[in-house]
Amino acid sequence: MNNQIVIFGGTFDPIHHGHLISARAVAEHFGFEKITFMPTYQPPHKGEDYHPAASPEDRLQMIKLAIANEEIFDVSDLEITLAKRNYTYDTLLALHERFGTDKTIFWIIGIDMLEELPNWYNAQQVIELARLITVARPPFNKRISSILEKLRQYFSAEQVKRLEEGIISTPLIDISSTEIRSRISKGESIRYLTPDSVVDYILSKGLYR
Ligand code: ATP
Numbered sequence: 001m002n003n004q005i006v007i008f009g010g011t012f013d014p015i016h017h018g019h020l021i022s023a024r025a026v027a028e029h030f031g032f033e034k035i036t037f038m039p040t041y042q043p044p045h046k047g048e049d050y051h052p053a054a055s056p057e058d059r060l061q062m063i064k065l066a067i068a069n070e071e072i073f074d075v076s077d078l079e080i081t082l083a084k085r086n087y088t089y090d091t092l093l094a095l096h097e098r099f100g101t102d103k104t105i106f107w108i109i110g111i112d113m114l115e116e117l118p119n120w121y122n123a124q125q126v127i128e129l130a131r132l133i134t135v136a137r138p139p140f141n142k143r144i145s146s147i148l149e150k151l152r153q154y155f156s157a158e159q160v161k162r163l164e165e166g167i168i169s170t171p172l173i174d175i176s177s178t179e180i181r182s183r184i185s186k187g188e189s190i191r192y193l194t195p196d197s198v199v200d201y202i203l204s205k206g207l208y209r
Contacts, residue, residue, distance in 0.1 A: 005095060006032045007130075008108040009079070009088060012039045013052040014062045014202060016180055016194040018173040020073075022135040025170040026108055027072050030133075035108070037063045038076045044087050044121065053181055054207050056080040065197040087121035092129040105130040110137040114163065115147045118154040127159055134167040138174045184208035 008023050015037070023035050039059045043050065052059065060077055067073035079091055088107065095105055107130040114134045117123055126132075140147070144167065151160050180190050185208060190199055202208060 003102060004032070004104050004106065005099060006030075006035045006106040006108065006133075007038050007076070007091075007095075008035055009038045009040060009091070011043045011046075011052050011177065012037065012059050012063055013054050013177045014059065014180060014194060014198055014207075015066045016175045016177060016198075017192075018137070018175040020066060020195075021173050022110070022137075022170050023073065023108065026133055026135060026168065029168050029170075030106075032072070032106075034072060034074060036074050036076050037067065038079055038091070039063060040079050041083050041086065056083075058201075058205065058207060062194075062198045062201055065201055066195045068197065089120070089122040089126050089129070092126065096129070106133050107131070108133045108135060110135055111140040111144065111147065111167070112137055114167070115140065115143075115150065117151065117163075123154070124159075127155070127163065132163060132166045134163070135170040136168075136172055138172045141172065181208045 006026070008019065010019065012019065019037070023037070026032065027035050039056065041056050043052070054062070060075065060080060063075045067075065078094060079086060082090070082094070092105060092107075096103070109132060111134050114132070120126055148160060148164055151163060155163070175193050180193050183190050183193075184202065190202070
């Protein structure tokens, strides 16, 4: 187990129960002892002008609150301390540099991100450096076969087979960070969408208003 690193990367603006339930399902499915949430400083796939609504420090803090007392989860500030628009490819190289190339890196994504994979920087190398684990997410999970069809245009049959094997059946949780931000801005409750500690943090700091 010690030669594995399992990362769940994302903006986490904010973290919510969709992330947490999916991560726990991945841990159970593979028997992982640890999954590390790694917030991005700036999501590379959302364009130059996109900036997360909450600061990296707030997003990191909300993850810490959400996973407090949960042994199988931890958090890494690696991408945040890189403090630039870095790509998953760069992060994977940094992880190999830090922990050695004999470690197997598992990288968790939602099925919406799998569809975007051809647009990832150095996607070919990314899927050689890490084993992608894809979790279900509505409504994208209805289109798995068309997503795989699209991937066949960019990746070899062998690579697509591996990507397909990495798609695992997880609970369908229709929650997004966008929904949380939008509900806050409209003055609506976000209770039950994310842990109470995160709700309290958002409200006390006046985030997403
Ligand atoms: P936003 O609404 O701001 O785009 P998001 O809810 O998609 O945010 P991210 O932080 O961008 O959250 O997601 C990080 C990773 O978690 C991505 O790979 C995404 O596909 C996955 N993910 C997000 N929400 C869910 C969910 N409800 N179920 C499964 N996977 C999810």
